[in-house]
Amino acid sequence: LPEARRVAAAARVAADPDEDLTVAAVPGDERTALCVPLATGGRPYGVLVCARDGAPYATPESEFLRFLTERAASHIRHAREHDAVSGIIGKLQRALLAEPGRPHPNLDVAIRYLPVGHSALVGGDWCETVRLHFGRTLLVVGDVMGHGLEAAVDMTAYRSSLRYIASADLPPHRVLRQLDDMASGEAERRPATCLLAQIDPNRGLVTLASAGHLPPFVIDAAGRAAPLPVPVGPPLGTGLGGYEPATFRMVPGQTLILFTDGLVERRGEDIDRSLARLGAIDFGTSPGLDDILDTVVTRLDARNTEDDVAALAARLRPRSGPQPG
Numbered sequence: 247l248p249e250a251r252r253v254a255a256a257a258r259v260a261a262d263p264d265e266d267l268t269v270a271a272v273p274g275d276e277r278t279a280l281c282v283p284l285a286t287g288g289r290p291y292g293v294l295v296c297a298r299d300g301a302p303y304a305t306p307e308s309e310f311l312r313f314l315t316e317r318a319a320s321h322i323r324h325a326r327e328h329d330a331v332s333g334i335i336g337k338l339q340r341a342l343l344a345e346p347g348r349p350h351p352n353l354d355v356a357i358r359y360l361p362v363g364h365s366a367l368v369g370g371d372w373c374e375t376v377r378l379h380f381g382r383t384l385l386v387v388g389d390v391m392g393h394g395l396e397a398a399v400d401m402t403a404y405r406s407s408l409r410y411i412a413s414a415d416l417p418p419h420r421v422l423r424q425l426d427d428m429a430s431g432e433a434e435r436r437p438a439t440c441l442l443a444q445i446d447p448n449r450g451l452v453t454l455a456s457a458g459h460l461p462p463f464v465i466d467a468a469g470r471a472a473p474l475p476v477p478v479g480p481p482l483g484t485g486l487g488g489y490e491p492a493t494f495r496m497v498p499g500q501t502l503i504l505f506t507d508g509l510v511e512r513r514g515e516d517i518d519r520s521l522a523r524l525g526a527i528d529f530g531t532s533p534g535l536d537d538i539l540d541t542v543v544t545r546l547d548a549r550n551t552e553d554d555v556a557a558l559a560a561r562l563r564p565r566s567g568p569q570p571g
Contacts, residue, residue: 278302282311286319294318349375349383352447352563356535360548360555362393362508370397370438371506371556372405376412381448384412384421387459387504387558388440388482400436404429404482408440418442418455419489422479426457430485437483441476441504445496447562452502454492457482460507460521465538467499469529473521498562501538508553509546535559 280303284292294315296303303311349355361369370390375383388404390397404425411424421442429435441459445452454462454474458481461473479489496502510520527545529538538559542548548555 280308280311282308282315284315284319284322286316286323289323291319291322348377349385349560350377350381350447352381353383353445354535354561354563355383355385356539356559358539358543358555358557360508360543360551362552362554369393369554370401370436371508371554372401373504373556373558374405374408375558376409378412378415378444380446382444382446383560384418385443385445385502385504385558385560386412386440387506387556388438389459389506389508389554389556390438391436391481393554397436400438403432403435404438404440417491418444418453419479419491422455422457422482422489423487426480426482426485426487426489429483432483435483437481439481439506443502443504443560445502445560445562450495450497450562452494452496454494455479455489457489460505460510460517462505463503463524464494464496465501465503465529465533467532469531469533471503471525471527471529473525496562498564499532501533501535501559501561503538503542503557503559505542505557506553506555508551508555509542509548509557511551511553513552535561 277297277299278301280296282294282296283290284294294311296311355375357373359371359373361371370392372386372388374386374388376386378384386408388401388408390401390404407428408421408425411421411428416424422440425440429438437458439458439460440456441462442455443452443462444454454476456476456478458478461476463471463473465471474492474494476492477490480486507517510524511517512520523546524542527541529541533541539557542557543555548557
């Protein structure tokens with residue numbers, strides 16, 4: 247069959263990408279088939295088969311088709327190499343995107359993480375919870391300068407260092423001081439902002455400390471949101487120190503929200519106006535933590551921002567008896 251012979255010719259070319267152009271003039275058929283290998287670097291990616299009625303292809307036509315197939319093969323190779331690298335990066339990103347630690351049972355926590363870009367799984371933003379003694383939990387939200395895998399690598403370094411420092415059960419402002427000292431000693435470490443909230447359910451107290459980060463918000467039982475004033479120190483990695491604590495009393499029914507600037511910040515908009523948009527949201531009465539974060543993400547259109555987004559919501563559980571230390 248004429249068509250079968252053209253396919254066989256194409257197969258021969260595909261099997262040997264270094265073979266010259268093959269012209270399959272099929273007996274009993276007035277059409278001519280020209281088979282050109284899609285190959286580059288000695289690796290075949292397919293075959294271009296051209297067929298027409300009449301005379302065989304002239305040399306200029308054949309050379310032009312070879313030029314096209316070389317370009318096409320090069321694009322195919324680059325696309326496949328990109329897919330392979332993306333797969334490796336994806337595995338690395340999934341390894342970097344470790345789950346936050348588990349808080350004490352006396353605290354409910356919900357987290358949302360939205361990396362910027364279609365292929366990114368993780369960036370420079372992170373959330374963390376660290377269990378401390380006497381039923382306390384340290385909540386963490388941080389934001390490394392930049393995006394993508396490089397920011398994620400620094401994020402992981404900050405995160406690991408913070409876990410180590412926090413295990414000494416220091417006040418939040420001293421955790422930031424030591425983390426800043428550690429990061430400033432590494433010249434290639436990117437600066438980062440960070441907000442810590444140490445929650446003590448037994449006393450109903452939250453101790454806050456900020457390294458260049460946006461303030462947290464508290465949502466009352468009626469669904470009204472308001473920012474909490476926190477002294478803002480320099481970003482981590484500057485070596486400047488100067489972090490100060492702030493405390494506020496938290497009661498069951500209130501929800502504390504920590505977030506990175508990607509949640510609220512918009513190009514060309516004053517940050518105070520951005521925060522006011524969050525404060526204007528009515529969350530309704532007794533919303534769940536996941537409902538609160540879903541509402542924030544939807545109302546602020548956080549899935550279409552130009553920056554990574556990390557947000558953490560926490561709420562005290564009603565006490566039913568003595569809590570483990």
